[in-house]
Each structure stands twice: as structure tokens, then as C-alpha cells.
Amino acid sequence: MTVCGSDGRASEGDRGTPVSFWRWTLDMRFRGASLIGLGLAFLVVPAAAQIAFRSRFDVPAGRTPTAFALVEMNGLQLVVANGKEISLVGALGRSAPVAHRIAAIPFVKSLAVGQFTRSGHQDVACVSGNAPSIFVLPGGRDGSFGKAFTVEVPSRARLVRARAMDQQGTTGLLVAHDAGVSILVPLPGGGFRTAATLPIPFPSDFEVADLNDDGLPDLVVAAPHEQRLVIFDGAGDGTFAEPRSVPTIREPAHLLVMDINDDRRPDLLVLGEPGLAVHPRDSKGGFATAKTLYQEAQLGNVVATDLDGDGTTDLAVTNRSRGVVTFLMAANGGFRIGDSYDVGSGAEDVLAADVTGDSIIDLLVLNQISDSITVLRGLGRGEFEGSVSLLASAADLSAIASADFNVDSHLDLAVTSEEGGSVSLFLGDGRGGFSRQPPLPIGRQPRALVAGSFDHDTFPDLAVVNFGSDEVAILAGNGHAGFESPRLISVGLGPRAIVRGDFQGKGPSDLAVANSLSDSVSVLYGDGEGGFPTVVNFPVPPRPTFLLVGDLDNDRHADLVVGNDYADSVAILRGNGRELEEPRTDRLGSTARPLVAEDFDRDGHTDLVVVNQSASAIDVLPGTEGGTFGERLTFPVGRDARAAVAGDFNGDGRLDLAVLHSEARTISILLSRTRLRDGSWREAREAPLTVRTARH
Numbered sequence: 001m002t003v004c005g006s007d008g009r010a011s012e013g014d015r016g017t018p019v020s021f022w023r024w025t026l027d028m029r030f031r032g033a034s035l036i037g038l039g040l041a042f043l044v045v046p047a048a049a050q051i052a053f054r055s056r057f058d059v060p061a062g063r064t065p066t067a068f069a070l071v072e073m074n075g076l077q078l079v080v081a082n083g084k085e086i087s088l089v090g091a092l093g094r095s096a097p098v099a100h101r102i103a104a105i106p107f108v109k110s111l112a113v114g115q116f117t118r119s120g121h122q123d124v125a126c127v128s129g130n131a132p133s134i135f136v137l138p139g140g141r142d143g144s145f146g147k148a149f150t151v152e153v154p155s156r157a158r159l160v161r162a163r164a165m166d167q168q169g170t171t172g173l174l175v176a177h178d179a180g181v182s183i184l185v186p187l188p189g190g191g192f193r194t195a196a197t198l199p200i201p202f203p204s205d206f207e208v209a210d211l212n213d214d215g216l217p218d219l220v221v222a223a224p225h226e227q228r229l230v231i232f233d234g235a236g237d238g239t240f241a242e243p244r245s246v247p248t249i250r251e252p253a254h255l256l257v258m259d260i261n262d263d264r265r266p267d268l269l270v271l272g273e274p275g276l277a278v279h280p281r282d283s284k285g286g287f288a289t290a291k292t293l294y295q296e297a298q299l300g301n302v303v304a305t306d307l308d309g310d311g312t313t314d315l316a317v318t319n320r321s322r323g324v325v326t327f328l329m330a331a332n333g334g335f336r337i338g339d340s341y342d343v344g345s346g347a348e349d350v351l352a353a354d355v356t357g358d359s360i361i362d363l364l365v366l367n368q369i370s371d372s373i374t375v376l377r378g379l380g381r382g383e384f385e386g387s388v389s390l391l392a393s394a395a396d397l398s399a400i401a402s403a404d405f406n407v408d409s410h411l412d413l414a415v416t417s418e419e420g421g422s423v424s425l426f427l428g429d430g431r432g433g434f435s436r437q438p439p440l441p442i443g444r445q446p447r448a449l450v451a452g453s454f455d456h457d458t459f460p461d462l463a464v465v466n467f468g469s470d471e472v473a474i475l476a477g478n479g480h481a482g483f484e485s486p487r488l489i490s491v492g493l494g495p496r497a498i499v500r501g502d503f504q505g506k507g508p509s510d511l512a513v514a515n516s517l518s519d520s521v522s523v524l525y526g527d528g529e530g531g532f533p534t535v536v537n538f539p540v541p542p543r544p545t546f547l548l549v550g551d552l553d554n555d556r557h558a559d560l561v562v563g564n565d566y567a568d569s570v571a572i573l574r575g576n577g578r579e580l581e582e583p584r585t586d587r588l589g590s591t592a593r594p595l596v597a598e599d600f601d602r603d604g605h606t607d608l609v610v611v612n613q614s615a616s617a618i619d620v621l622p623g624t625e626g627g628t629f630g631e632r633l634t635f636p637v638g639r640d641a642r643a644a645v646a647g648d649f650n651g652d653g654r655l656d657l658a659v660l661h662s663e664a665r666t667i668s669i670l671l672s673r674t675r676l677r678d679g680s681w682r683e684a685r686e687a688p689l690t691v692r693t694a695r696h
Contacts, residue, residue, distance in 0.1 A: 081108035093356035114162030308382030344370035394420030432650035444468025455530030493518035
């Protein structure tokens with residue numbers, strides 16, 4: 001574990017106690033010791049843990065889910081296709097949805113549901129593999145499906161949709177294939193006939209709507225290789241006029257038809273390589289040049305619905321690389337970017353419906369890489385039961401810290417980007433929301449940071465470790481979320497982690513830095529005026545990656561532990577109240593490194609937060625009597641969690657979590673729903689700096 005800026009005191013022990021069962025304490029307040037013991041002997045005992053966070057709910061979808069659709073059949077159910085089969089999942093509003101296989105059709109690429117076989121029941125059609133055909137599963141009275149039959153199309157099928165194709169509302173199947181789009185209509189005696197095939201090579205998507213205000217369904221097709229949209233005006237009898245084209249954005253992949261500016265005329269939304277764009281309907285009945293609504297790469301799909309219940313249509317867009325769904329909220333005839341929510345890896349398709357039966361819209365997201373479907377249960381007013389995700393502009397996020405940088409009594413976040421060589425602030429609003437500020441250049445490969453007051457004023461400052469230049473950058477805060485130009489202090493080679501502590505007995509204005517390439521630790525003694533005139537280097541065991549500050553021998557002086565994430569050998573530098581003494585080597589009984597150690601339920605026992613990489617989640621181990629831990633609690637947060645910090649981000653007196661995801665460039669905010677053991681809900685915040693624990 002790496003403790004960034006811990007100024008806590010250690011628990012009971014003496015100088016001769018082996019470190020294999022050592023215990024340390026973390027101060028949950030800015031000043032003063034709160035003697036909460038924590039042991040690394042991970043004995044797990046049953047506990048009626050009350051710790052909870054607002055987190056998403058994931059439904060297993062089988063190996064490599066590829067498509068899903070909602071169907072009204074004995075209640076709302078979900079049709080899910082994966083690499084082996086098609087399943088029907090019911091009871092979506094419950095904690096354990098019921099799933100059963102309806103067809104052993106592998107490699108499904110697209111699904112459509114609707115009453116298109118004239119049986120009066122819900123049917124399912126799908127595209128599987130590379131065949132020039134589709135499969136149709138006719139629905140039965142009892143919610144079952146009959147034997148699948150095939151319907152031929154001219155070339156390799158790509159996409160299937162069920163849409164009303166005439167004035168009578170007859171539902172047909174539209175199939176995009178390599179040669180174009182074919183319209184299949186049901187025959188009275190069963191089967192389908194091809195009503196038309198529109199020649200658009202390698203279409204990526206299509207949609208049916210009245211685009212020219214004549215009351216008849218028209219067809220718009222995305223042609224990615226030609227970078228255009230092709231519109232076919234319908235005659236109402238299954239035939240179409242000559243096509244007209246609209247140039248569009250690069251690689252158009254998905255289409256949506258909706259009125260975005262409240263002029264009662266349809267506009268065309270296109271999701272492609274640059275992001276999400278709109279072609280507004282013009283006064284002549286055509287469509288204007290595309291305007292960007294949301295510029296972001298690797299978007300998966302988009303759905304339109306009223307997310308906040310205000311009577312206007314909003315948008316929800318998935319992002320494959322970030323693993324989030326982002327809301328675009330209708331405002332003043334356009335859209336504003338709203339919240340993003342953490343979902344699974346490879347977030348592809350998205351559906352909106354009331355699956356819990358409470359008359360509030362819920363969202364379902366298909367996660368192709370994490371083999372799951374995320375259900376974000378609607379809470380009303382545009383809020384969902386899930387983790388809000390902050391989107392960082394820079395890549396390769398490396399570390400996170402918490403403080404009130406603009407002195408408005410709300411906690412803010414500071415995040416470093418190793419690739420961008422910068423630090424970014426996210427200013428908290430006191431309700432769990434954050435606004436992103438422009439990144440500030442800081443140096444080469446910043447890998448760790450700590451917040452604290454290093455000078456004579458009370459404004460939070462920052463100390464940032466620059467791995468690429470072997471320096472620590474000291475940034476003096478001005479109390480307005482701004483900083484003075486960084487002052488650089490040379491340390492050892494490859495600085496990797498940093499911690500704040502009181503090594504001179506003058507207050508927590510000293511720093512220690514682990515230097516992974518020179519096998520050393522640098523101790524920077526502060527002068528209380530923002531300077532660090534004395535820097536002392538000590539040799540430690542190879543490749544140090546983490547630091548711990550605590551009073552190991554209960555002599556009321558801060559000690560320092562330096563170690564490596566993958567070894568149990570550590571160096572211990574004892575404090576004597578004036579300085580740190582020469583290091584001595586000892587061993588830990590465990591190499592487990594929690595991201596955060598805090599008393600989340602305020603029961604007097606420290607709880608641990610650790611990364612669960614296999615589940616793309618964090619695990620919380622509730623502390624119990626005797627330094628043991630209760631049953632593990634798992635909360636999905638997305639892939640590649642790298643660091644975390646705790647703090648009361650919404651002012652309700654409970655500790656929340658902010659989890660940093662390096663590659664996805666996001667920070668997940670998990671708001672606490674913990675019922676505190678002392679029965680209280682609020683507590684006075686004693687200082688702007690709360691939790692200082694993170695992995696680097």
C-alpha cells in the first residue's frame with residue numbers, strides 16, 4: 001500500500017515487535033491521532049457489514065455478448081445473444097434475474113424483436129455469422145419460441161431491424177447486407193417475400209421515418225465507405241423514389257431520427273469516428289451540414305429518451321474505451337453534456353426502458369468485453385443507481401488527491417496524467433458533482449502527488465513526483481483553485497511515490513519520496529514557509545514503490561516504512577521527533593496493498609479498499625475486532641483501477657470514494673449509502689484534507 005500524505009499515528013507496539021504482524025493507524029482528521037488499529041493478517045470473519053456505495057448492477061450475459069433487445073412477453077424481458085446462444089432474461093428489476101436459452105444460434109451480430117410473422121406474438125430475428133440469410137424464431141402463446149427458420153438475402157447479412165413499412169403499419173424486416181438493404185414483408189401463409197432491395201454497398205446502419213412530411217415511411221441508410229447518408233422517399237406501398245444523398249461525418253456507424261430543436265420536423269443524428277453529430281432539417285425539406293453535438297472517440301451507440309422526466313428528449317451515448325455512458329440533456333433547443341456513469345468494459349449498445357416497474361426510465365448497457373449487461377436503475381430527476389464517472393481530457397492518469405483547493409468548503413480532486421505531464425483539478429459542488437478545469441503542465445511523467453499545507457497560509461498546496469525528471473514539484477495554492485509556478489526539488493532516480501508526514505515534530509509539512517530506480521528514499525524536511533532546504537537520501541531495498549507513515553513503536557514520533565508492492569521486505573526509518581534515523585530492514589507478513597484504509601461505517605475499526613482486477617471492481621473489507629475483517633463487499637467500478645481517495649464529496653457526513661482509472665481516463669465517484677454504526681448521518685468536517693491513501 002502507498003499512503004500519500006498520511007499524518008496518522010501508529011497503534012500499540014514496541015521497537016522489538018516483528019513487522020510481520022505490525023499495525024499502523026491512519027488519522028481520519030487533519031490533526032490529532034485517532035487510534036484505529038489495522039493489521040495485515042487478513043483473517044476474515046463474518047460481519048454484518050453496513051458499508052454500501054451507490055453502485056451499478058451487472059447481469060451476466062455469457063461469453064462475448066454481441067446484441068440485445070427488449071421484448072414485451074409476460075412482462076418486459078431481455079433477449080440477449082452471445083458467442084454461443086440466444087437467451088431470454090426476465091425479472092430485470094430483481095437482484096437475481098432469471099435467464100433461459102431459447103435458441104442455440106452462435107455468433108449473432110444483430111437482433112430484432114416484433115410481431116412480424118403475423119402470429120400475433122412477439123418474434124425474434126437475428127443475423128448470425130457470415131451467411132447470406134437471417135434466422136427467424138416465431139413466438140408462441142406461452143412465451144416460448146418455435147423452431148428457427150432461415151430467410152435468404154442477396155449477400156452476407158449485417159444488420160436486421162423490425163419496422164412498420166406502410167400506411168397500415170405492417171411490420172416488416174429490413175436487412176442490411178453487403179449489397180444493400182432488403183425489405184422483407186410477411187406472407188399470409190408464413191414466410192417472407194422480398195419487397196425491395198436498395199443498392200447501397202456495405203451499409204452500416206439504417207432507419208425508417210417520415211423524413212419529408214408526407215405521412216409515409218422513408219428510409220435513410222448510412223454508407224460509411226462513401227461518407228454519406230442516402231435517403232429513399234417512400235411511396236407507401238413498399239416502393240421508393242430515386243435516392244438523394246447527404247454528405248456526413250467520417251465512418252458513420254449508427255443513425256437516429258429525432259426532433260432535436262422542437263420544430264416538429266425530424267433531424268438526423270449520426271454517430272461516427274469524430275463523435276456524435278446532427279444534420280438539422282432545413283427549410284427546403286433537406287438536411288443541413290452536420291454539426292457536432294459530442295466530440296469523443298470510440299462511441300458505441302446512442303439512444304433517445306426522457307432521462308430526467310421533464311418532457312423533453314435526452315440522449316445517452318456509450319463509450320467503448322472509457323467504459324461509460326454519457327448523457328446529453330436537452331436544453332434551449334440543443335443539448336448540454338450531463339453526467340457520465342461507469343458501466344462495463346467495451347460498452348457497446350444501450351437501451352432505455354422502465355424495467356423495474358416504478359414509472360422511471362432505467363438504462364441497460366451491453367458490455368462486450370466484460371461479458372455483462374449493466375442495469376442503471378433510474379432514481380428520478382436524471383439520477384441513476386450507479387457511479388458517476390468524471391471524464392479527464394488527458395490520458396494515462398496516474399494519481400489522485402483530495403483537498404478544498406478553492407476554499408469553498410467542498411472537497412475537490414487533483415489528478416495527474418503521466419502521458420500529458422499535467423495535473424487537472426475537478427472542483428466539487430458539495431453535492432457529489434465535479435466540474436473539470438483545464439490541465440496544468442507540471443513536468444515529465446508525474447506519477448504521484450500529495451496535497452497539504454506546506455507554507456504559512458492555510459490554502460492547500462500540492463507536491464507532485466515527476467518520474468521522468470527525478471524531481472518533486474511544489475505548487476503553492478492561492479485558494480482560488482490556482483497555483484504558483486512549480487518549484488522543483490531534485491530527489492533520487494525514478495521517484496515513484498510520495499507521502500506527507502511530521503518527521504521534525506513541527507507539523508505535517510515534511511515529505512518522503514520513494515525512488516524506484518536508485519533504490520532509495522528521499523526525505524524532504526520542510527521549513528513551514530513552503531521551502532524544503534534539507535533533503536536526505538537513504539538506501540532501501542530494491543525498487544521501492546510504496547510508503548507508509550505511522551508511529552510503529554508508540555513513542556509519539558512518526559516513523560516511515562518503505563517497500564515494494566511485490567516483496568515483503570521493507571525498510572523502516574524510525575523517527576525521534578527531530579529527524580528520521582537510518583533505515584533498518586524487516587519483513588511484512590503480507591504483500592497486500594490496499595488503495596484506501598478508512599473507517600467508513602464509523603464503528604471504530606479501519607476498513608480496507610482493495611482492487612479486484614478480475615471483476616473490474618473494488619472490494620471493501622470491513623474491519624472488525626482484533627484487526628480482522630468481515631466478509632468482502634464488491635462494487636463494480638470499471639477496469640484498470642489504479643488509485644483511490646476517500647472523502648465526503650456530497651456533504652452528508654459519510655465517506656465516499658473516488659477511484660481513478662488510468663487507461664480509461666475516468667474517475668468513478670462512489671457515493672456512500674452506509675448507515676453509520678453510531679446512528680448519525682452527518683459530522684462536522686474538521687479540515688479540507690481527509691484521506692491520503694493511494695497506489696502508484
